[in-house]
Amino acid sequence: MLFTCVLVLINISTVLFPSLFGILERFGITLFPKKALDYFKEAVDSVISMREGESNGTRPVDLLQLMLQAHNEELDKKGPNDVVKHGISSMEFKGNAIILWVVGYETTANTISLTAYNLAVNQEAQGKVHAEIDALLKKREKLDYDAVHDLPYLDMCISETLRMYPAATRFDRICKEDTEVKGLHIPAGMIVSVPVYAIHHDAELWPEPEKFKPERFTKEEKESRDPYAYLPFGAGPRICVGMRLAQLELKFALAKMLQKFRFVTCDKTVIPVRLQNTLGNQIEGGLFLKVEART
Ligand code: HEM
Structure with a gap:
C-alpha cells in the first residue's frame, strides 16, 4: 500500500515537474x-x-x-x-x-475488436458494410490496397468507434509561452491536458453520445463540425505518426473478416461494453462475440 502511494506520488510529481523524469x-x-x-x-x-x-x-x-x-x-x-x-x-x-511496438499494437487491435462489437450490436450497420463490400467485390477482384480505400461506410463505422472508444483518452502539451485562450491565462511551462474521451462524449457536440451512429461521419457532417471536436489521433505537429498505417490496418482487417463472416453477440457479450480505467481503450474482462459464416 505504502509502495503504491509512493508510486502515485512520483507519477503525479513527474506530470507536474517533467524534469523529474531525468x-x-x-x-x-x-x-x-x-x-x-x-x-x-x-x-x-x-x-x-x-x-x-x-x-x-x-x-x-x-x-x-x-x-x-x-x-x-x-x-x-x-x-x-x-x-x-x-x-x-x-x-x-x-x-x-x-515505443512503436507498444503504441502501435494494442491501440489498433482494440479498435478492431470494438468495431466488431459495435457491428454485432448494430446489425443494420453491419448489413450496410456487408452490402458495400459485396458491391465492391463485384467491381474489383479482391480486397487489395486500392480497394479498401473505396469502403466509405466501413470507414464511418471505424470513425464512430474511435469517437466512442478513443485509444488515447487524453493527451498532453506543455505550454511554451504565456498564453491567453478565451480569457483563460495559461503560464509558460504548464501542462495542458486535452480530455479526448470527454470531448468525444460531450452531448452538445455529439447528441446521444453513447449511441453508435456512423452517419455522424458523412462528408457533410464532418465539414459542419469543429475539427477539434474529434481527436482520436491527436492534432497538430505531434499528431499520431502511425495514423495512416493504423487506418489501413483497421480497414484491411475488418474488410477481410466481414467479407466472409458476420459478428453477432453471444451469452458472454457484455452490453454496453466496459472499458478499463486506463488512458487507453482496453476492454474490461475481454470482449466475447460469436462469428457466423456468411452464406
Ligand atoms: C487506432 C490506432 C491508433 C490510435 C487511435 C492512435 C492515437 C494516437 C494519439 C492520440 C497520439 C497522441 C497525438 C498527439 O499528442 O497529438 C498518438 C501518438 C503516437 N502514435 Fe498513435 N495511434 C494509433 C496507432 C499507432 C500506430 C499503428 C503507430 C505506429 C506504428 C503509432 C505511433 C505513434 C507515435 C510514435 C506517437 C507519438 C508521436 C509524437 O509524439 O510525435 N500509433 N497516437
Whole structure:
C-alpha cells in the first residue's frame, strides 16, 4: 500500500515537474513496471541480433532496418559536451522500436475488436458494410490496397468507434509561452491536458453520445463540425505518426473478416461494453462475440 502511494506520488510529481523524469532515471527508478520493460528490451535486442546475422541482401526494408542504418556508434560513446550531428544512438533506436511496438499494437487491435462489437450490436450497420463490400467485390477482384480505400461506410463505422472508444483518452502539451485562450491565462511551462474521451462524449457536440451512429461521419457532417471536436489521433505537429498505417490496418482487417463472416453477440457479450480505467481503450474482462459464416 505504502509502495503504491509512493508510486502515485512520483507519477503525479513527474506530470507536474517533467524534469523529474531525468533525475529519477539517474537513480534507476522507472515509472513503468521493470518486468514489462525488460521483456520489451529483450525482445527488441533479439530481433536486432537476428537482423545483424542476416546478409545485407536478405534484410527487409522496414522501419527497424532504417533505424539500424541510421545508427551512429559515436553517439553511444558521446559525453555531455560532445557534439555529434548525424544519426541516432542505440538507446534512441531501441527506445523508438519499443515505443512503436507498444503504441502501435494494442491501440489498433482494440479498435478492431470494438468495431466488431459495435457491428454485432448494430446489425443494420453491419448489413450496410456487408452490402458495400459485396458491391465492391463485384467491381474489383479482391480486397487489395486500392480497394479498401473505396469502403466509405466501413470507414464511418471505424470513425464512430474511435469517437466512442478513443485509444488515447487524453493527451498532453506543455505550454511554451504565456498564453491567453478565451480569457483563460495559461503560464509558460504548464501542462495542458486535452480530455479526448470527454470531448468525444460531450452531448452538445455529439447528441446521444453513447449511441453508435456512423452517419455522424458523412462528408457533410464532418465539414459542419469543429475539427477539434474529434481527436482520436491527436492534432497538430505531434499528431499520431502511425495514423495512416493504423487506418489501413483497421480497414484491411475488418474488410477481410466481414467479407466472409458476420459478428453477432453471444451469452458472454457484455452490453454496453466496459472499458478499463486506463488512458487507453482496453476492454474490461475481454470482449466475447460469436462469428457466423456468411452464406
Ligand atoms: C487506432 C490506432 C491508433 C490510435 C487511435 C492512435 C492515437 C494516437 C494519439 C492520440 C497520439 C497522441 C497525438 C498527439 O499528442 O497529438 C498518438 C501518438 C503516437 N502514435 Fe498513435 N495511434 C494509433 C496507432 C499507432 C500506430 C499503428 C503507430 C505506429 C506504428 C503509432 C505511433 C505513434 C507515435 C510514435 C506517437 C507519438 C508521436 C509524437 O509524439 O510525435 N500509433 N497516437
